[in-house]
Amino acid sequence: MNxxxxxxxxxGFLDASPTPxxxxxxxxxxxxxxGFIKLDEAQKWNLDKGxxxxxxxxxxxxxxxxxxxxxxxxxMVGAHTDSPNLKLKPNPVIQEHGVTKLGVEPYGGLLLxxxxxxxxxxxxxxxxxxANDEIQSVLIxxxxxxxxxPSLAIHLDDKANKDKxxxxxxxxxxxxxxxxxxxxxxxxxxxxxKLDILDVKELYAHELSFYDTQKASxxxxxxxxxxxxxxxxxxxxxxxxxxxxxxxxGKPILFIASDHEEVGSESTSGAGGxxxxxxxxxxxxxxxxxxxxxxxxxxxxADNAHAIHPNFPSKHDKEHAxxxxxxxxxxxxxxxxYASNATTISKFMxxxxxxxxxxxxxxxxxxxxxxxxxxPITATRLGIETLDVGLPTLGMHSIREVCGSDDAxxxxxIILGF
Numbered sequence: 001m002n003x004x005x006x007x008x009x010x011x012g013f014l015d016a017s018p019t020p021x022x023x024x025x026x027x028x029x030x031x032x033x034x035g036f037i038k039l040d041e042a043q044k045w046n047l048d049k050g051x052x053x054x055x056x057x058x059x060x061x062x063x064x065x066x067x068x069x070x071x072x073x074x075x076m077v078g079a080h081t082d083s084p085n086l087k088l089k090p091n092p093v094i095q096e097h098g099v100t101k102l103g104v105e106p107y108g109g110l111l112l113x114x115x116x117x118x119x120x121x122x123x124x125x126x127x128x129x130x131a132n133d134e135i136q137s138v139l140i141x142x143x144x145x146x147x148x149x150p151s152l153a154i155h156l157d158d159k160a161n162k163d164k165x166x167x168x169x170x171x172x173x174x175x176x177x178x179x180x181x182x183x184x185x186x187x188x189x190x191x192x193x194k195l196d197i198l199d200v201k202e203l204y205a206h207e208l209s210f211y212d213t214q215k216a217s218x219x220x221x222x223x224x225x226x227x228x229x230x231x232x233x234x235x236x237x238x239x240x241x242x243x244x245x246x247x248x249x250g251k252p253i254l255f256i257a258s259d260h261e262e263v264g265s266e267s268t269s270g271a272g273g274x275x276x277x278x279x280x281x282x283x284x285x286x287x288x289x290x291x292x293x294x295x296x297x298x299x300x301x302a303d304n305a306h307a308i309h310p311n312f313p314s315k316h317d318k319e320h321a322x323x324x325x326x327x328x329x330x331x332x333x334x335x336x337x338y339a340s341n342a343t344t345i346s347k348f349m350x351x352x353x354x355x356x357x358x359x360x361x362x363x364x365x366x367x368x369x370x371x372x373x374x375x376p377i378t379a380t381r382l383g384i385e386t387l388d389v390g391l392p393t394l395g396m397h398s399i400r401e402v403c404g405s406d407d408a409x410x411x412x413x414i415i416l417g418f
Contacts, residue, residue, distance in 0.1 A: 003409040006242070007218075007226065010408060013238050014216040014228045018123040019209055020060040020081035020259045021139050023234055027241050027257065028056060031064050034245040045282050052249045055279060058269035059125060059137070060259035063279050064244050071252040072289075073296035075418040076384070077243060078271070078374050079236035079303065080261035083229070084110030084397045086172065088122070088208040093184050094173065100182045101173045102147065104210065108262030112166045114399040119145040120174055124208035126188060131199035140191045145213050147174035174210060212399050223405055224325060231401040233261070235391055236302035239408050243415040252297075253418075261303070261374055271374035277382060294384050298344060300415065301375030304403070305329035305362050305390030320363040322392040325404035327358030328411045331375075331388040337364075339375035339386035348387055351417040357410050360392070 017023035031054045032038065039045055039055040047053065047067050054064035060081055065074070086104040094101040106112070123141040130136050149172055154160045166172060176182065185203050192200055216228030237257045244255040260270035267273055284290035308321035322329045330345055331338040352359045364370040375388040391411060394402040 001242070001246070003406070006409045006412065007405055009242070010226070010235070010238050011216040011218075011228070014230060014234055017230065017234055018121070018141060018211040019085075019125075019139075019207075021125045021207075022123060022141065023081045023237060024056055024060050024062050024257070025139060027062050027064075027237065028054065030241060030245065031062075035249075036064055041278070047283065050249050057275050058259060058267075059139075061257060061269040061275055063254065063256045063276060064241075065254040065279070065283070066244070066247065066249045066252060067283070068250045068252050072293055074252045074254050074293065074298075075415070076254040076256065076297060076299040077240040077415055078255075078299055078301045078378060079240050079257045080233045080259065080265075080271070080374055081237060081257045082108070082259050082262050083232055083234070084108035084262055085209040085211065086110075086115065086174070088124075088206065088210070090205070093182065095180055095182070098178060099175045100177045100179060101175050102184075103173060106168050106172070107209065109397055111395075111398045112168070112172055113164065114395075115172060116149050116151040118148065118399060119213045120147040120149070120210045121145060121213050122147070122208050122210055124206060126192065126206045126208070127204045128192070128197075128200045129202040129204060131201060133201070135204065136197075138192065138195060138197060140188075140195070140208075142191060143213075147176050147210065149174050214400065218405060219402070220405075225402050226405050226408075227400060227402050229400055231393060231403050232304040232396050233302075235304060235393075235403060235408055236411075239391075239412050239415065240302060243412055246412075246416060258374060265374060265377050271377045272381070276378065280382075294382055297384055298347060298418070299339075299375070299378055299382075299384050299386040300348070300418075301339065301373060301378065301386055301388045302411065303373040303375075303388070303390050304393040304396055304401075305331055306396060307392035307394050307403075309394060315365070315368070317363050317365045320361055322360040322362050324392045324394070324402075325406040326392070327360050328352070328407060328414060329360045329362045329390045329392055331362050331390055333364065333370050333372075335370070336376055337370040337372040338388035339379040340388045341385075344385050344387035348389065348414070352414050355413055355417050357414050357417075359414075362390070 089103040092102040265272040379386040
């Protein structure tokens, strides 16, 4: 697979995955097409040596793994499916001042300003009661540009370019229509009817989020950059997914993409939950073999890294300021906000050097707070040796982020090198 083919697939995956549910559905389809057998957590597993499997939880997290004949040491790749967004409230309709609006709650640490003046659509999961009195869940994606959040004109806000603050309750509510007879339940039923779901007796609950309808694209004089929503962290999901799909079943590799990283990972389908541990214990029913596998395996936690911002270079430690298209970033923190240590860093450097792939190191300025990711959480829960890496990104947690067109493919090659 060459870089151009890799990147074109990445753009398609980004556009087709407006929510963690859609990302997991798309990854599941790609895994099935690559010969992976789907497992059900609620059923007994009968695993056959030399085959490949995957399992999902909550429709928003996925684990895929090979099951070779001799599988004492796995290379594991971890990422997360969720991104900061505006999530619809349970009773969202607000009708006032000549428009119908939909109430939202910010999910994760998102930059709010870039959400203004965008063409927005809605996607996610809906649960309903069907004609047989059974509860069903289905994914919807409206796709149509149905809403926008207009900025307040500068004539009415003389501090707009000086001291802009945003009230999360009142300022960031998308407007939908000037009609005063909008019925939310009827709107959802209409979306379900497009999927040939006509037997809806009652709508129960929804997990719907707004997203920017602008497509992922190449940007730059020489297509230097990729610009898209949800690069953090669908970028790593795509790299991990293609990595495991490119390896034959005889190689021990596992890929996990967890939900809820942006809000702390503490959920049944988050990295702080039991999903990975439960899966590994079912692969290794003997505790000694399970522990031998864990202590000889390596987890590569892949989440986006902060590239040095050319307009704000003082926000970075100048000796540890990654550049876009200069290689994968190894993330280090003395206070264990990242799980990298000398042993795991050395293994990564060794593989990258053998392949001729560049790498960089990132350390947050000592006078600034450092974020974290799934690496330390998984390392703590499982006791597995872990490395935190990432792809250099600008505008992280914005509605539209920017990465390099070389870096993701480089990480893909390094993972295959393991």
